[in-house]
Amino acid sequence: MKRAHRQTAGRLTMISALLIFLPQLLSASAGAAPADAAPTTPSASPADGPAPVESAPAAEDAPNLVLPDDSADAPIDPIAKIAELEARLDQMQSLVTGRQPRVVVGGYIDLGFFVPEGNGSGIIRDQGNLLFPQYAGKYGWVFLGDILSTAVNSRGEVADLGDPTGAPPRFDSIHSGGAPGFIANEINLNLNSGLGPTAIATASVNFTPRSGSNFSLGDVFDADIAQLEWMPTRSQKTSIFVGKFDSVLGIEYRDRKSNQRFGITPSLIARYTTGTALGVKVRSKFGPDDLLVLAGSVTNGSFTQEQFHFYDEIDTNLGKTASGRASIHPPIPLDMELGVSGSDGPQDRSPNDGGYMWFWGVDYQLHLRRVDLKAQYLRGGAPGDPANDVYGLQLHGGGYVEVDWMLLPYFGLLGRAEYRDAFVWLGDPNAPGGADRAYLTKSWRGTFGVHVNFSDRIALKAEYLHNGEYGGIPQIKNDVFTSSLVLMY
Amino acid sequence: MRYPKPFLTSLLVGLAVAQLALPVWAEDKGERALDGPPSRAEFNKLQNDVREQRQLIIQMLQTEQQRYDMLLHLMQGQGGGTPLVGAPGAPEPAETPAAADKPAKKSPAVAAVDHRTGAIEGKVTVNGGGIDNVYVYVENVKSPMAHHKSIEIRQENRQFSPRVAVVQSGTSVVFPNFDAIYHNVFSNSPHNSFDLGTYQAGDKPRTVTLTGSGVVDVFCNIHQKMSAKILVVPSVLFTKVRPDGTFVIENVPAGQRRLVAWSPETKPQQQRVTVNGPRTEVTFSLQHEEPAAHPNKLGQAYGSYKD
Numbered sequence: 096m097k098r099a100h101r102q103t104a105g106r107l108t109m110i111s112a113l114l115i116f117l118p119q120l121l122s123a124s125a126g127a128a129p130a131d132a133a134p135t136t137p138s139a140s141p142a143d144g145p146a147p148v149e150s151a152p153a154a155e156d157a158p159n160l161v162l163p164d165d166s167a168d169a170p171i172d173p174i175a176k177i178a179e180l181e182a183r184l185d186q187m188q189s190l191v192t193g194r195q196p197r198v199v200v201g202g203y204i205d206l207g208f209f210v211p212e213g214n215g216s217g218i219i220r221d222q223g224n225l226l227f228p229q230y231a232g233k234y235g236w237v238f239l240g241d242i243l244s245t246a247v248n249s250r251g252e253v254a255d256l257g258d259p260t261g262a263p264p265r266f267d268s269i270h271s272g273g274a275p276g277f278i279a280n281e282i283n284l285n286l287n288s289g290l291g292p293t294a295i296a297t298a299s300v301n302f303t304p305r306s307g308s309n310f311s312l313g314d315v316f317d318a319d320i321a322q323l324e325w326m327p328t329r330s331q332k333t334s335i336f337v338g339k340f341d342s343v344l345g346i347e348y349r350d351r352k353s354n355q356r357f358g359i360t361p362s363l364i365a366r367y368t369t370g371t372a373l374g375v376k377v378r379s380k381f382g383p384d385d386l387l388v389l390a391g392s393v394t395n396g397s398f399t400q401e402q403f404h405f406y407d408e409i410d411t412n413l414g415k416t417a418s419g420r421a422s423i424h425p426p427i428p429l430d431m432e433l434g435v436s437g438s439d440g441p442q443d444r445s446p447n448d449g450g451y452m453w454f455w456g457v458d459y460q461l462h463l464r465r466v467d468l469k470a471q472y473l474r475g476g477a478p479g480d481p482a483n484d485v486y487g488l489q490l491h492g493g494g495y496v497e498v499d500w501m502l503l504p505y506f507g508l509l510g511r512a513e514y515r516d517a518f519v520w521l522g523d524p525n526a527p528g529g530a531d532r533a534y535l536t537k538s539w540r541g542t543f544g545v546h547v548n549f550s551d552r553i554a555l556k557a558e559y560l561h562n563g564e565y566g567g568i569p570q571i572k573n574d575v576f577t578s579s580l581v582l583m584y
Numbered sequence: 585m586r587y588p589k590p591f592l593t594s595l596l597v598g599l600a601v602a603q604l605a606l607p608v609w610a611e612d613k614g615e616r617a618l619d620g621p622p623s624r625a626e627f628n629k630l631q632n633d634v635r636e637q638r639q640l641i642i643q644m645l646q647t648e649q650q651r652y653d654m655l656l657h658l659m660q661g662q663g664g665g666t667p668l669v670g671a672p673g674a675p676e677p678a679e680t681p682a683a684a685d686k687p688a689k690k691s692p693a694v695a696a697v698d699h700r701t702g703a704i705e706g707k708v709t710v711n712g713g714g715i716d717n718v719y720v721y722v723e724n725v726k727s728p729m730a731h732h733k734s735i736e737i738r739q740e741n742r743q744f745s746p747r748v749a750v751v752q753s754g755t756s757v758v759f760p761n762f763d764a765i766y767h768n769v770f771s772n773s774p775h776n777s778f779d780l781g782t783y784q785a786g787d788k789p790r791t792v793t794l795t796g797s798g799v800v801d802v803f804c805n806i807h808q809k810m811s812a813k814i815l816v817v818p819s820v821l822f823t824k825v826r827p828d829g830t831f832v833i834e835n836v837p838a839g840q841r842r843l844v845a846w847s848p849e850t851k852p853q854q855q856r857v858t859v860n861g862p863r864t865e866v867t868f869s870l871q872h873e874e875p876a877a878h879p880n881k882l883g884q885a886y887g888s889y890k891d
Contacts, residue, residue: 173641180634181775184627199882289884297887324887331877331885385809430741464741465764501764504786551766551782 199287202299203354203583205280209247209254213572214273216257217244217562218534226567227535233524234533236261239568241515241538243403246360246560247577248280249353250303251400254575261532263484266402268305268315279304280579281353285320294325299352317401319371332385336376342398343376343390343418344368344436345471346458357467357499357507358544359558359579363515364473364493367454370400373408374415384424388434391419396443397452404486404519405452405477407443414448416440422458430462445480452477452488467499481523481530491516499546509544509558516566537566552583635795642728702859705832706866708825708845713872717748718847719815720831720868721822723854725841729754729795736760737802737812739767744802744812748848750824753795753816760789768805770881776800776816779881799846803878808886811878813848836864845870 218240224231226239238258245253247269256267269278282302290296299320307313322338342348345368350356361369374394381387395410398418422434437455441448456473472494479487495513502508515538522530544558557578564570708718734756738745740763751757759769762785770779775796783790794800797818804810825831825845838859845868846852857866880886 173637173644177634177637177641180630180637184630184634199884287884287887289879289882292879293885295885295887324885326877326885329876330874334887462742464762504764504784507764548784551784 197288201285201287201584202283203352203581204282205248205353205579205581207248207278207280207359207577207579208276209271209278209575209577210275211245211247211254211271211273212574214257215245215254215269215271215573215575216273217241217253217538217571217573218257219569219571220258220260221535226569230533230535233529234520234522234531235529236532238532238534239536240534240564240571240573241363241536241562242534243366244363244538244540244560244562245573245575247278247575248579249351249356249359249361250281250301251361251365251402252280252303268303268313268402270306283352283354290323293327293331294323296323297321332380334378336378336392339371339373340376340392341371342368343392343420344398344438344454345420345456345473346432346434346460346469347471348398353579353581354554354583357546357556358497358509358511358542359556359577360542360560360575362471362495362497362511363513363538363540364456364471364490364495366400366403367405367473367475367490367493368398368456368471370398370403370406372396372398372416384426386424386426388422388424389419390421391417393417394440397438397440397454399443405443405488411444411446412441412448414441416443416452432458432460434458442477442480442485445483445485447480450478450480454490456494465501468497469499470494470496479520479522481521481526484521486519486521489518491518493517501546505548507546507548509542509546511540511542511544513542514539535568537564537568539563539565554581554583555579556581638795639729642726645726645728700838701835702838702862702864703832703834704836704841704843704857704859704864704866705830706868707829708831708868708870709829710847710850710870710872713847713849713870715825715827715829716847718825718829718845718850718870719750719817719822720825720833720843720845721750721815721817722819722833722836723797723842723844725819725821725837727752727819734758734791737814738762739769739804739810742807743810747812748814749812750815750817750822751794752820753797753818754793755816756791756793757814758789758791761785761787766806767810768881769802770805771800771802772879772881772883773798773800779805782806799852801878803880805881808878808880811875815846849873849875 218238221227221230221237221239224237227237230237242256243251243253245255247254252268254269254271255273256265256270259265259267280303282304284300284302286296286298288296297320298318300316300318302316303314305313305315318339320339320341322336322340325335325337327333327335341351345364347362347365348369351361351365351369353359372392372394374392376390376392376394378388378390381389393415395415396407397405397416399405401408416438417440418436418438420434420436422432424430424432435455435457437453439451439453442450442452452475454473454475456471458471459469461468472492473490474492475488475490477486477488479485493513493515495511497509497511500508500510515536517536518533519536520530520533522532524530524533540563541561542558543561544556547555549555555578558576560575560577562571562573562575704722706720708715708720710718730752731754733752733754735749735751736758737749739759739761742763742765749757759780761767761783764785766782766784768780768782769790771777775798776792776794778792780790780792794814794816797816800814800816802812802814821833821836823831823833836859841857841859843855843857843866844852845855847870849872850870851873853868853870855866855868857864877885
């Protein structure tokens with residue numbers, strides 16, 4: 096009897112539990128299905144239809160479930176639907192915009208192959224002062240030609256620096272000795288970050304794999320740009336730069352980098368105008384279509400190239416170098432620009448402010464549909480500082496005319512004619528024993544090149560540089576063939 | 585019917601587990617649906633959804649207009665119902681022979697119906713600027729989108745040509761590049777944003793169809809100075825202001841109308857007018873505005889350090 100009672104009680108318990116669980120189970124599965132079909136959004140229209148009364152208890156018990164949509168039979172309001180979709184579109188658009196990268200990374204890889212003539216050097220020594228006897232007794236070593244004329248890449252690196260006689264230790268980055276070879280010209284990393292609607296931070300770093308020596312690596316990296324650009328005006332036609340920035344002199348600074356240059360090699364006067372310096376710069380554009388552009392800077396030193404004798408990144412003298420450029424875009428139906436620029440300041444590397452290094456020049460650019468014409472002329476000087484082993488410079492004149500012609504959308508030709516007449520010395524020629532050395536340059540160059548665009552990210556370029564000498568300097572075997580494959584990312 | 589005890593126990597346990605698991609599974613699926621930021625594919629799909637819905641709306645409006653016209657025709661008992669301007673699908677009202685023979689004298693009912701459309705005319709003045717490229721259009725009258733219409737805006741000499749265009753919504757704009765350098769045409773304007781990528785002369789020109797009404801600012805992501813403005817109007821009810829500043833827009837449906845005067849060098853100005861007669865006058869006074877600098881397609885300043 097007791098056993099029968101226990102059995103009956105057990106069955107009753109189970110049946111009761113079934114009766115309790117089963118409805119809850121059924122309502123849970125009914126609420127889960129609408130949650131998948133209709134994800135909730137902030138802009139969900141209240142016009143989806145009133146909740147049916149019979150499902151209200153289920154909604155209270157399962158607050159995460161979406162009420163079944165019984166408006167399927169109700170007429171669709173297309174205007175409301177459009178408004179809802181457009182609101183979602185705006186939200187998504189702001190989401191996508193917000194996910195834009197804060198730092199834009201770009202750059203390029205520049206690979207090349209070059210074939211120099213002779214020993215790859217652009218200079219010869221006037222042994223015994225036979226060619227220029229007037230320098231005998233005044234300069235210990237006299238070199239003729241242009242040491243930077245055998246450039247093989249956009250950095251201006253030469254196939255070989257040549258005769259090192261009497262020269263202080265120097266870094267001959269390629270040092271090919273006249274041998275042809277492949278080269279990784281440069282790996283550039285460029286970073287841009289918008290710091291707000293009116294300010295941009297930009298950095299550019301270059302890596303150059305080169306041969307080491309004495310168990311040390313020869314690879315080099317340099318930071319050529321590290322600047323903040325602030326555009327305080329509404330039109331953003333005025334920019335203030337702080338940091339290490341591009342030159343104010345001339346126009347060649349605009350395409351000094353391999354990914355921007357139509358050809359490969361820099362001009363013979365680029366060494367004076369395409370360096371980057373530390374300081375402050377202001378540029379402003381005035382008038383309709385930027386009729387007048389004025390730029391000025393105050394920097395530690397000059398805009399000469401870093402590997403050249405006249406550059407100093409960190410100032411060693413009290414004075415600073417002031418540079419400026421003014422250019423006009425004449426209001427004519429041609430895209431033309433005419434500019435004049437100059438710089439003046441205590442010579443770099445000299446610790447005293449006694450000697451000033453100066454440059455001035457004019458430049459011209461014309462953009463036609465498929466042809467670009469560029470021209471530049473420059474003069475300059477620096478007294479040198481013999482006591483501190485600082486070179487002196489007389490740039491009697493230098494300049495170039497270049498034509499870049501895109502013959503076809505993907506294929507272009509380059510032609511450049513240029514010259515440089517300069518005298519560079521180290522030491523005091525009037526001192527007993529004379530100066531240490533001198534470089535006499537009376538060089539001209541004809542450059543012919545081709546440019547092929549495989550896409551907006553891959554360009555292949557090739558140039559032949561025919562170097563010539565005049566003014567009593569014998570012809571030097573210093574022609575160069577070079578090529579460059581630029582891969583931009 | 586007797587069920588064995590183990591069976592009932594098992595059933596009970598199973599039901600208990602299911603009751604616990606189902607809500608969790610449903611919640612998990614719901615959460616998964618909300619996980620993660622929207623991808624570009626989802627964004628594009630949503631854009632397409634919006635376009636399709638818009639097309640549907642226009643077609644429905646067109647159908648409604650056709651019904652309205654037929655109803656009018658029946659009420660008039662003769663030909664002469666005027667379809668909405670710019671609605672090519674609207675059927676031509678059929679003229680009955682009786683209507684054709686009747687004299688031109690109109691009944692009051694017909695006279696009242698003739699004022700369903702009117703003309704808006706007026707004058708625009710621009711303070712501090714010229715009257716070039718000033719347009720006036722009716723904003724709250726929509727007609728079916730333009731189909732198979734396109735215009736060309738060339739990229740040449742590092743600039744767009746023409747730099748100002750006015751098109752009806754649905755018009756395609758082709759951007760051929762005639763320069764030997766690359767350009768990247770884009771716009772971040774609301775309802776008509778696009779990015780055509782980078783291409784140069786010789787590449788196939790790229791096209792965008794502008795469906796949203798409003799001003800579309802077009803730029804090149806590489807060359808900051810390149811800019812163009814395209815005004816997308818919702819119907820054919822627009823006109824270019826004459827050199828003397830006057831304008832006329834014909835066949836404007838009667839009712840409350842929003843009129844907008846726009847030029848690329850001024851702030852747009854809007855006015856509400858009631859069209860209830862053959863002629864409605866309105867005047868605009870626009871203020872010249874210096875253009876502001878624009879960001880690149882990533883929303884960042886271009887930077888001018890290479891200028």
